[in-house]
Amino acid sequence: MGLFGYYREFVDRFAEVAEPLTRLAKGWKFESDGTRSRLVRKDGTASSTADETVIWGDEQERSFTALQRSIASPPVLAHPDPTRPYILYVDASKVAFAAVLHQIFADEDMVDVAPAPAYPAVGGSLTSGPVPRERWSAWLRLDRYFGPIVRRLGEASETSTEEEWSLEEGALFRRVDGRWALPEAALPVVLRAVHDHNGHFGYTKTFLAVSKSFWRPRLTDAVRAWVAHCLICRKTKVGRHVGALAIENDAQAPFEAISVDLVLGLPPSHGNDAVLSVLCLFSRMVLLEPCKSTITAAGIASILSNRVLRMGWRPRRIVSDSEARVTGQVLQSLAESLGATLTPSPPHHQQANAVERAVQTVQNALRALTLDGRAPWDRSAVPAVELAINSTPSVTTGCRPFDLVFVDHPDVAHAVFDAGARGDGSSFDDVLAAAADRMTEARRVIDVERLRQKRRYDASRAPLPVLQAGDQVYVRLGDRPIPGLGGGKLDPKTAGPFAVREVLSPHRVRLSLPSDLRIGDEFAVDQLDVLPSSPDPFGPMRNSPAPDVDAAAISDSGPGIGDGGDAVDEDDGSAEESIGLAPRARRAPPMLRGFQVGTLRAAPAASAEFFDGPLTGTRKVEIGGRSVTLRKRPIAYQSRLTSIAEKKLVAPELELCCLAWAFARMAHLLEGARVTVVTDHAPMGAMLTSATGIHYGPTITRCRALLLPHLHNLRFVHRPGRLHSNADALSRLVG
Structure with missing residues (x-):
């Protein structure tokens, strides 16, 4: 009864039909008793369903069958049939637009039942x-x-x-x-x-x-x-990432290895709209220098010389992104003069550049310090952020970057109150020994943390495949986007297959790509899915x-x-x-075969006029030698209030706007189908087919532009207001 009651508004005379079932359950109820529910009799005593007997007679069976039949058939709206024409009733008032879509159906469904083909049995008897x-x-x-x-x-x-x-x-x-x-x-x-x-x-x-x-x-x-x-799985799924975290070449001293990146998109201030970030990969010290987003390679080299080399630090490895101004001849010459190695990170592989994570911290701190907008960010906020990061302990080492770079540095107590000297009598040798202990402890902590990172990183990835020239691979569009591919939810996740043209290193390859892709041909191996090297046994x-x-x-x-x-x-x-x-069997895909309940037989061409409408009541006709009853069934209802501009239109213009609105709302059903438009305004068709020099306003012009491409499928029927009751009444229902 709970299910039937949910659909009671769609069942004609629901209370009368369901009365035998309601009488059968009258007086019984379930009450909640803590975490359990119990059955209560009519006299209020508790019972259980196993102890009670319910008499189910023919009257209850007929009621149940009638309700079951009512909710199993379309109670109000019929399902649209795209093979039949539509009848669109439209009406407009100064208050609202309304449209009702109908189709004419035959009470006798012209379907010859035939067994539907099935797919190979996977369970049960093989004979099925x-x-x-x-x-x-x-x-x-x-x-x-x-x-x-x-x-x-x-x-x-x-x-x-x-x-x-x-x-x-x-x-x-x-x-x-x-x-x-x-x-x-x-x-x-x-x-x-x-x-x-x-x-x-x-x-x-x-x-x-x-x-x-x-x-x-x-x-x-x-x-x-x-x-x-499976080629479809290769295009729609991506495998595990590959690779292993290399920790053998980690820095062991301050500024032995640095990472460089340019932070763009900042608001202009004193001609600066970017910040060059330099990260020490050992101490996690960050150096920030405001600059222009158009800074050249020579400008970047000048900042590195001023902020890094001038302090006496000599990097052995410089990590940057793959941008031309940081990988060109100028930075390569600087690296050669220092005896350093310039290692740009691959495109679309930001995790290879450690400064990217530090940039997020810098941006958050800049955003917090410039929230009031009083001081320029390049002269006030950037130095403050640099000092704040370098004087705050690193999560990895537990030490402040200043403590790993300098022998001694004031702590946070000096910034809070005038602590003065602690008076512990520490000599310079003691301070130097403490600095050495900090370095040793930092190396130990970094090694432990990096080993933990390596175990976690390697466990989440498959071993690095060994590629050779000629191997077939797919490009993972999530890791290496290709313009025009993989933009939608239902688009493939990979592109390819493409052949490997050259192996640059165990981690880098060149692919043979079509010229229309217009992207670089150098890829990281973890951006690719490799086809199995073994032949397909099937x-x-x-x-x-x-x-x-x-x-x-x-x-x-x-x-x-x-x-x-x-x-x-x-x-x-x-x-x-x-x-x-055997000859190939032509049948529908297996996932759709369950819906093949019969074989449709097309109606004779002479009967097409019977379904064009409009139809009042029912009509008995002869179709294909059989007598059937035609009945008009509603498909959809639409209504909305008119706008202020639409209220000022005259009646024919208002009706044309209503038709354009209804056609646009139901375009998924009406486009390409024959439609009979029933309206109470006779000049509707003439307004669309008129070729005179009448000047229409912008509203009517837009309506004509929407409807004219479909005019060959539209047929207009005029009905006076007293015969146009369904849409006319719907357009006047307000509130």
Whole structure:
């Protein structure tokens, strides 16, 4: 009754139809008692459903059947039929627009019921699938593993209870779990049904679905190969990232390795709109220098000389992004003069440049310090942010960057109050020893943390593949975007396959790309998905229909069965020579076959006029030698209030605006279909077909531009207001 009550407004005389069921349950109720619910009788005493008897008679059965039939059929709106014309009732008042869409249906549905084709059976009896049992039996006799078993069971007078397999009408199944024997020739049929036609799920789900009903030796290898070589899965899914975190070349002293990046997008201040960030990879000290976003390579080299080299630091490795001004000749010359290595990070691989994480901290601090907007960010906020970061302990080392770069530095107590000297009598040697201890402890903490990062990083990634020239790969669009590809939710996640043209290093390759892509051909290996190097064992069978086998041409001692019936010989190829390809079956995709409840028969052309409408009441006509009753059914309702500008239009213009609005709202149904427009304004069609020099306002011009491309499918019927009651009433329902 709860379900029926939810739809009561759609059931005619619901209370009268449901009265027997309501009377049956009258007085009973469930009450909540803490965490449990209990049944309460009419007299208020508690009971349980097991102790009560309900008399279900013919009256209740008829009521239940009537309610079930009512909610199982369309109560108000009919489902649109795109093969039939539509009838669109429109009406406009000064208050609102209204539109009602109808179609004419025949009470007798012209459908010849025919059995729908099914996909290969994956569970239950084999007789329910399209593969004939004779063909399945022939596949079993040809199989190198199941052939001897079928022969042995076929020759036995009775099956032993200790036998693992049982033969039932030519099909073999295991006694222990009831799974069917899966011959090798049927593998593509089953895997195509379970994987290709059922969502393209991964190996685990596909194997569980197949192994629930079938058994075969090395079934895991077959399923894994089918999924691994599926081209659709390669385009719609991405594998695990590859690679390992290298920690062998980590910096062991301050400014032994630095990372450089340019922060753009800042508001102009004193000619500056960017900040050059320099990060010491050991101490995590950050150096910030305001500059212009158009700074040249010489300007970057000048800042590095002033902020890094002038302090006596000599980097051995300089990490930057792949921008031309930081990887060009100027920075390369600077690196050569220092004996340093310039290592630009790959494009679209920001995690290779450690300063990117520090830039986020810098931006957050700048945003907080410039919130009031009183002081210029380049002269006040940037120095304050640099001092704040360098005087705050690092999460990794636990030490302030100043403490790892300088021997001694004031702590936070001096900034809070006048602490003065602590008076501990520490000599310079003690201060120097304390600084050395800090360096040693920082190295130890960094090594421990980096080992932990490496274990976590490597555990989440697959080993780095070894690529060679000619290997086929897919580009992961999430890691290396390609303009025009992968922009939507339903677009493929990879592009390709492309061939590897050159291997630059274990981590970098060049690909042979089409010229229309217009992107660089150098890629990081972790931006690629590599096709399996092993050949596809299914090959052409992946998209081919099941092989047809002449069961009568196969003897009981078919290929692969020895004289004794127990030994299994190597396949000599005779089985493949006797197998021919059957004609391709033309049928709908398996996921849609459940909706094929019959075969549609087109109505005769002479009957098309019966469905154009409009229709008042019902009408009996003869169609194709059969008498049917035509009835108009509503498809959709639409209404809205008019705008202030629309209220000023005259009646014909207001009606035309209403038609344009209704057509736009229902364009997904009406575009390309024959539509009969029923309106109470006669000049509607003339306003659209007029070729005179009448000047229309912008509102009517837009309406004409929307409707004119569909004018050849529109037919206008004029009905006076007293006969145009449905849409006319809907346009006047306000509030």
